[in-house]
Amino acid sequence: MQDGRSADVVVVGAGFAGLAAAHELAGAGARVAVAEARDRVGGRALTRLLPDGTQLDLGGQWVGPSQHEMRELIERHGVRTYPTPEHGRAVVDYEGALVDAMPAEVTALYGELDRLSREVPADAPWTHPQARCWDGRTLASWLDERTSDPAVARTVARQTAGALLSLDAADASLLETLFYLVSGDGLDVLAGFAGGAQSDRLVGGPQELAGRMAAALPAGTIHLGAPVRRIEHGAGGAVVHAGALRLEAARVIVAIPPVLAGRIEYDPPLPPRRDGLTQRMAAGYALKTHAVYREPFWRARGLSGISFSSAGVLTETVDNTPPGGPSAVLTSFVYGADAHRLRTRPPGERRRAVLERLAGLFGGEARDPVDYVEFDWCAEPWTRGCFSGHLAPGAWTGFGPALRAPVGVLHWAGTETATRWNGYFDGAVQSGRRAAAEVLAAG
Amino acid sequence: MQDGRSADVVVVGAGFAGLAAAHELAGAGARVAVAEARDRVGGRALTRLLPDGTQLDLGGQWVGPSQHEMRELIERHGVRTYPTPEHGRAVVDYEGALVDAMPAEVTALYGELDRLSREVPADAPWTHPQARCWDGRTLASWLDERTSDPAVARTVARQTAGALLSLDAADASLLETLFYLVSGDGLDVLAGFAGGAQSDRLVGGPQELAGRMAAALPAGTIHLGAPVRRIEHGAGGAVVHAGALRLEAARVIVAIPPVLAGRIEYDPPLPPRRDGLTQRMAAGYALKTHAVYREPFWRARGLSGISFSSAGVLTETVDNTPPGGPSAVLTSFVYGADAHRLRTRPPGERRRAVLERLAGLFGGEARDPVDYVEFDWCAEPWTRGCFSGHLAPGAWTGFGPALRAPVGVLHWAGTETATRWNGYFDGAVQSGRRAAAEVLAAG
Structure with missing residues (x-):
C-alpha cells in the first residue's frame, strides 16, 4: 500500500450493511478492508x-417488493427467489376462537397507528411536534388509553410491538413504534405476505446473497474471525484492532448493531451523546x-x-x-x-x-x-438480539440526533440507522450505501 | 500463591462497591485482587x-443518617463529616414566581408516588401485582393521567425523575421511579438536607474515605490502571484480563456500572437475560x-x-x-x-x-x-453517566431477575444492584458486601 495504510476505509462487520458499504467504496475505487468477527459473512442472515x-x-x-435495495442486489447477483x-387460508385465533378476521376494534387501532405513523419523518423522528409526547409514552400506555379491552390491547401489542419490533408494548415507545411503521411502508406492508x-x-437464503456479494469484492477484502475490540481515531485517520490484525485507514464505517458498536473501546472515547445512544438501543x-x-x-x-x-x-x-x-x-x-x-x-x-x-x-x-x-x-455474542435494536422510551428525543452523525472519521451503518426498512436487510443495505457516500463525500 | 492463582477472588472496579467487597473478603481471610481501570480508587467519588x-x-x-453502611465506614476509617x-431559607421558583412552598397539587403527587413506592419490594420489584403495568408506563404518562397542568407535571418530573434519577420523565418507568423512591426511604428523605x-x-470528600479503605487493604491488593477487557470463566474459576495483567481466581465480583460490565468480553458469552439486562440499563x-x-x-x-x-x-x-x-x-x-x-x-x-x-x-x-x-x-469512559444506571421501561419485568443472579463464578455488585440506597455510595457498599457474602457462602 503506497501510503503505508492497510486500506482507505475499514468497514467493521460483514453483514448486509458492511457488504453494501464495501461494494460502494470498492466500486468508487477506494481500497477497503472489512473486519468480521464471525467465520462467515451475512450477519443476521444464516x-x-x-x-x-x-x-x-x-x-x-x-424480501418484499418495495425493498428496492435488496431487490436490486438480488437481481445483480443472480439469486433466485420464490x-x-x-x-x-390463514388461521386467526382470537382469544381461543378461530375467526375470519380480527375484531373491528383491533383493526381500527391498527389504522390509527398507521395514520399517526405517516406523520413521522423517518429521517428525524425527534423533530415531529408531538415527538416529546410520543417518545415519553410506551405503546402499552397508548393502548390503555385507547381501549378498555385487554384482549384488544394484547392483540395489537403482539402484532406490532411483538411481530414487528420483537418487543413488548411495555418496551416500545409510541414514537419508536410509529417510526418503525413508517420506515416499512405501514402496517399492511410490514405484516403482509404476497x-x-x-x-x-x-x-439459498439471504446468506447466499451475502456470500455472492462477498465473493464479488476484490480478493483479500474481507478478514473473517477478526472481531474489532478497539479503534483509535483522530483527524488523521484510524487504527482498527481486529483480532490479531491492525488495520490502518483514513476512515472507518462501523456496520454492526449499535449495542455491539457501544462495546468497542474507542480512543479517544466517544462523545456522551453517541455513547448514551448505544446505551439506550437494546x-x-x-x-x-x-x-x-x-x-x-x-x-x-x-x-x-x-x-x-x-x-x-x-x-x-x-x-x-x-x-x-x-x-x-x-x-x-x-x-x-x-x-x-x-x-x-x-x-x-x-x-x-x-x-x-x-x-x-x-x-x-x-x-x-x-x-x-x-x-x-x-x-450469539456477535448479534445479541433478534430482530434488531430499538431506542428505549425517551431516547429518540434525547439521543436520536447521534444515530447517524459521524464522529470525526468514524461513520455509523447497520439496519438500526436506516430510514427505510429499518430493522430489515433492505435497511442494512441502505445504511451501508449511505455511510459509504458520506465517506466518499469526505474525500 | 500455593494454588498457582493470583487470588481467591478478583474484584473488578475499586469504587465503593469493589472496595467494600474486597474488605469483606480480606476480612474473611480470602486473597483478593482488585483491578481498577483508573489511576485512582473511588469511582464516582472525586x-x-x-x-x-x-x-x-x-x-x-x-451522606444521610439512614445510610448505615456509609456511616459505619466513615466511623471505622475516622473520616470527619460536617x-x-x-x-x-431555600428559594423555590415555581413558574417564575418565588413561592414559600410548591402548589398543593405538586405535593399531593409526591405523596401519591411515595405511597405507591412503599408497596414495591425493593429486592424484587418485578413481583408486585402491578409490576407489568407500572413497568410498562413512563413517569411522563403517569403524570399526564394525574394532572392536566403541564407546570405541575414538569415540576414533579424535575424533582423525581430529574433530581433523583437524573433522567427525564420520558425515560423512567413508573416502576423504576417507585423502586428508587422506596430504596432511598421515600421522597422526603431522598430530597432532604438535614x-x-x-x-x-x-x-476530604467521599474520595478520602475510598482512599482510606484502599489503604487498609493488604498491600498489593489493588491494581490501578488495569482496565478489565475480557473474563474467561467456567466451573473451575476465572481468568481476568486487566490491562497487561492476567489474574486467575476461583470467583470474580464485577463491581462496575452495568453498562460497562456489559462491555467486557466474556468467554463463554453471558446468557441472553444477563446480556439483555446490561443492554437496558443506561x-x-x-x-x-x-x-x-x-x-x-x-x-x-x-x-x-x-x-x-x-x-x-x-x-x-x-x-x-x-x-x-x-x-x-x-x-x-x-x-x-x-x-x-x-x-x-x-x-x-x-x-x-x-x-x-x-x-x-x-x-x-x-x-x-x-x-x-x-x-x-x-x-468519562470508566463511568459514562451520572448519577447511576436505571432499567428502561419494561426492563424490570423482562430482565430484573438477572440483576444480581450470579452467572457461574461471576457475581455482580455496584450501586445499581442495591436494594437499599440504590444509586448512592451507601447502596454500592451494600452491594459489595452482598456479593462478597455470596462468594464466601459458595466456599
Whole structure:
C-alpha cells in the first residue's frame, strides 16, 4: 500500500450493511478492508441445510417488493427467489376462537397507528411536534388509553410491538413504534405476505446473497474471525484492532448493531451523546423455531400454515417449505416476554409446547416432526438480539440526533440507522450505501 | 500463591462497591485482587482541591443518617463529616414566581408516588401485582393521567425523575421511579438536607474515605490502571484480563456500572437475560457545575443557597462551601434533556447561562465568580453517566431477575444492584458486601 495504510476505509462487520458499504467504496475505487468477527459473512442472515437438503433460514429470510435495495442486489447477483407459500387460508385465533378476521376494534387501532405513523419523518423522528409526547409514552400506555379491552390491547401489542419490533408494548415507545411503521411502508406492508414484507424468499437464503456479494469484492477484502475490540481515531485517520490484525485507514464505517458498536473501546472515547445512544438501543427478543415434516400436511386441510394468535405460546407461524422441499417446514415466532417465558423452559418441554400448539392450529400430525430446530440469536455474542435494536422510551428525543452523525472519521451503518426498512436487510443495505457516500463525500 | 492463582477472588472496579467487597473478603481471610481501570480508587467519588484548598466534590458528595453502611465506614476509617450548610431559607421558583412552598397539587403527587413506592419490594420489584403495568408506563404518562397542568407535571418530573434519577420523565418507568423512591426511604428523605440524604458532607470528600479503605487493604491488593477487557470463566474459576495483567481466581465480583460490565468480553458469552439486562440499563445524565466566590454572599440575604426551580436552565442549587472555606461554592444541577441542552452550548455561553441564573436566584454577585468548574461524568469512559444506571421501561419485568443472579463464578455488585440506597455510595457498599457474602457462602 503506497501510503503505508492497510486500506482507505475499514468497514467493521460483514453483514448486509458492511457488504453494501464495501461494494460502494470498492466500486468508487477506494481500497477497503472489512473486519468480521464471525467465520462467515451475512450477519443476521444464516442458512442451514438439513441432511436432505431442505433449506432452513435461521435468521432474516424475506424480501418484499418495495425493498428496492435488496431487490436490486438480488437481481445483480443472480439469486433466485420464490413466493412465500400460501396454499390455503390463514388461521386467526382470537382469544381461543378461530375467526375470519380480527375484531373491528383491533383493526381500527391498527389504522390509527398507521395514520399517526405517516406523520413521522423517518429521517428525524425527534423533530415531529408531538415527538416529546410520543417518545415519553410506551405503546402499552397508548393502548390503555385507547381501549378498555385487554384482549384488544394484547392483540395489537403482539402484532406490532411483538411481530414487528420483537418487543413488548411495555418496551416500545409510541414514537419508536410509529417510526418503525413508517420506515416499512405501514402496517399492511410490514405484516403482509404476497405484496408485503414477507412476499418472497431467496433460494439459498439471504446468506447466499451475502456470500455472492462477498465473493464479488476484490480478493483479500474481507478478514473473517477478526472481531474489532478497539479503534483509535483522530483527524488523521484510524487504527482498527481486529483480532490479531491492525488495520490502518483514513476512515472507518462501523456496520454492526449499535449495542455491539457501544462495546468497542474507542480512543479517544466517544462523545456522551453517541455513547448514551448505544446505551439506550437494546436489541429485541424473538424466538424462531422450525418444525420439519415429511409433508406439508396442513395444505390438505386448506390451510396456508400462516397463523396469528392473540394469546398462547406462539404468536405467529408460517409455512417455510422451500419449493421442491424435500421436507416441509412450519416456522413459529414468539416475542418479548412470551419468548423469555418459553426460552426458560427446558428444551424438551419447550419443544412439546411448540408442537402441541402447532397441533392445535393445524392438526395432530404437527406433534411428530422429523426434525425440530431452534436458533437463539440473543445468545450469539456477535448479534445479541433478534430482530434488531430499538431506542428505549425517551431516547429518540434525547439521543436520536447521534444515530447517524459521524464522529470525526468514524461513520455509523447497520439496519438500526436506516430510514427505510429499518430493522430489515433492505435497511442494512441502505445504511451501508449511505455511510459509504458520506465517506466518499469526505474525500 | 500455593494454588498457582493470583487470588481467591478478583474484584473488578475499586469504587465503593469493589472496595467494600474486597474488605469483606480480606476480612474473611480470602486473597483478593482488585483491578481498577483508573489511576485512582473511588469511582464516582472525586474530590478536587482548588489552589486555596477549597474542596470541590465533583461526583457524589453527601451522606444521610439512614445510610448505615456509609456511616459505619466513615466511623471505622475516622473520616470527619460536617452538616451541609443551611444558613437561611431555600428559594423555590415555581413558574417564575418565588413561592414559600410548591402548589398543593405538586405535593399531593409526591405523596401519591411515595405511597405507591412503599408497596414495591425493593429486592424484587418485578413481583408486585402491578409490576407489568407500572413497568410498562413512563413517569411522563403517569403524570399526564394525574394532572392536566403541564407546570405541575414538569415540576414533579424535575424533582423525581430529574433530581433523583437524573433522567427525564420520558425515560423512567413508573416502576423504576417507585423502586428508587422506596430504596432511598421515600421522597422526603431522598430530597432532604438535614435528616435526609443530603444531610452531611465528608471532610476530604467521599474520595478520602475510598482512599482510606484502599489503604487498609493488604498491600498489593489493588491494581490501578488495569482496565478489565475480557473474563474467561467456567466451573473451575476465572481468568481476568486487566490491562497487561492476567489474574486467575476461583470467583470474580464485577463491581462496575452495568453498562460497562456489559462491555467486557466474556468467554463463554453471558446468557441472553444477563446480556439483555446490561443492554437496558443506561446511565442517567446530570450536569453539576461549581461557581466559586470569595464569600457566601447569599447568606447575608438570609438565603441558604438551596434552590429548586420548576423551569429554567438550573433545576437545583446548593451551598457547597466547606466549613472554613476558604472560598464559597454554589453548586448547580441540571438533568436529562435540560442537561443535554445546556451541554451542547459552547463553554463560555454555558457558563454565562449558569451564572445569570444564579444571579437571578441569589443576587448579582453570582455573575462574577473567582472560579467556575464543570466535570462531565458522561464523558468519562470508566463511568459514562451520572448519577447511576436505571432499567428502561419494561426492563424490570423482562430482565430484573438477572440483576444480581450470579452467572457461574461471576457475581455482580455496584450501586445499581442495591436494594437499599440504590444509586448512592451507601447502596454500592451494600452491594459489595452482598456479593462478597455470596462468594464466601459458595466456599
